[in-house]
Amino acid sequence: MKKSIYILFILLLSISAFAGGKTVLENGVKFIEIRRDYTETMSVVFFVRGGTVRETTANNGLGSLFSSVWVKSSELLKKIEFYGGGVGASVGSDFMESSFSIPSEYFDELIPYYEEMLLNPVIDKKIFEHDKNLQKEGIKASDDSPDSRSFRGFMKATYANHPYGLSSEGTLESVDTFTLEDITEYGKNILQGANITVAVAGKYTDKQLEKVKSVFAKLPKGEPFEVDCSGSVIKEDKTVTDHDDDLQQAKLYIGYTAPNASDENYPAVKVISDILGGGMSSRYFNELRKDKGYAYSVGAAYPSRICSSRFIAHIGLSETNVEDAIESIQRMNEEFVNDLTEKELEAVKNYMLGRILIDSQTNSKQAWYACFFENAGLGSEYFANYIDVLKKISLKEIKKASEIFHKPKTIFILK
Structure with missing residues (x-):
């Protein structure tokens, strides 16, 4: 196989x-x-x-x-x-x-x-x-x-x-x-x-x-636009709660400051996103939905950004289970590296590689990746390097990248 x-x-x-x-x-x-x-x-x-x-x-x-x-x-x-x-x-x-x-x-x-x-x-x-x-x-x-x-x-x-x-x-x-x-x-x-x-x-x-x-x-040259990244990092823990009396289930988001697309830890955090919240074999799914029966939907997201991004854990669940879900997600985020095996890591990387390579076969996607990585400061040819980097990511690199979970976070609850 x-x-x-x-x-x-x-x-x-x-x-x-x-x-x-x-x-x-x-x-x-x-x-x-x-x-x-x-x-x-x-x-x-x-x-x-x-x-x-x-x-x-x-x-x-x-x-x-x-x-x-x-x-x-x-x-x-x-x-x-x-x-x-x-x-x-x-x-x-x-x-x-x-x-x-x-x-x-x-x-x-x-x-x-x-x-x-x-x-x-x-x-x-x-x-x-x-x-x-x-x-x-x-x-x-x-x-x-x-x-x-x-x-x-x-x-x-x-x-x-x-x-x-x-x-x-x-x-x-x-x-x-x-x-x-x-x-x-x-x-x-x-x-x-x-x-x-x-x-x-x-x-x-x-x-x-x-x-x-x-x-x-023939386009006018204009002036270069510079993105201001100040203020894109989470400085302190914050919990915000919003209310909706008509809501059937609560919505929970937990976010951590995550690397921008040119950071050396960017590929490793992409892999972590799949390990924790990438599908039915992910850590979140198995504990929060399969074992505890909390979630109708649960997952993780890590958008690619020029400034500091966010690693986002999200779940829809009963309001009564929100506090335990917060504790469970934080524990999984901090401890998953302790029992992550080479076999699990390899399986996640293979899934990611197949998905990315199949997705990138159209001309428009090839052009899109070239434009994106050029603007991220990595060069238009970086896509092939990115694939190679993903293949070689080790347990040690995953552990280093997972340090984001020991820093301030934002919790948002709609209930």
Whole structure:
């Protein structure tokens, strides 16, 4: 079995990508090439440094609304489905990102529309009003969802005044103030070369590659956006409790300061996340759901971030079991390394490697990983190194990384 997994790993890694060149255009755009001639498609993915970290409570949700309206207002969206392609944009904590994927043979038909969308974004007033209302309805729905409400409450509690505590969709108060001029100005400010990393992955000719470069080279350079990481670390233990009389079960989140994506302990904490809360074989599942019968849902999350992230344990359970669950999770977090075996560690790593490698086989995912790791400061080619690092993680490295559980934490309870 182990031999079969290893063969699959080698096969997937060997066909994943041909590392191409990386250049910096005169306007500051970082341009990455990933040639994969055995495919019949190509993807252009770009990241803009600064997602919700650009926002404040006053304009929270502006990036999310722009991303939606910008794409929907474009002529490209009207044309691309006919050719079997797709285009989209979204905003996360650290980046705004956009993807453009097409069959390579239709490049000439579609690239003019992509160029127009990127260089001369037009915001349709009707689409703006429609999507603004949609976003407000989404916020209301989130307020009515215990899962969404509790997660937003936890993020606000654990990050306090840092922008990571903001929701990408914003608030009813902030979104209600947005005007067409706000969206247009946001587009001008964010589509600037100094903050953009673009990756082209798939099958393309040299001429097509140069055309994509020429499109991005026309963007204004602008000023580099610097992410302020101050305030992203938990300084002291904090417990926040929110109440909902209509709630059928309590929601519990426990969060610890976790490494940013460029930290040496980042891969090891990713593995710890799977050991403790990665599925039905995880420590949380076996004790809290299988043995104690507490949880309908239980797990762990560790988002990849430029600033300090969070290791998050989460569980839905009866209010009467919350205190014991807190004690149980803290004990497992601190003590799991004492009986972690090489066999269990190897099984978790193999599961992770298979999941990551299968997920990364599309052109768009290859381009996404290149952009992400470049912006994390590790270099666009780091993906292959990341896989190798995961394979070699030892019990000693897991023990070192688990020290995060001996530092201050945030507990959020919705009951």
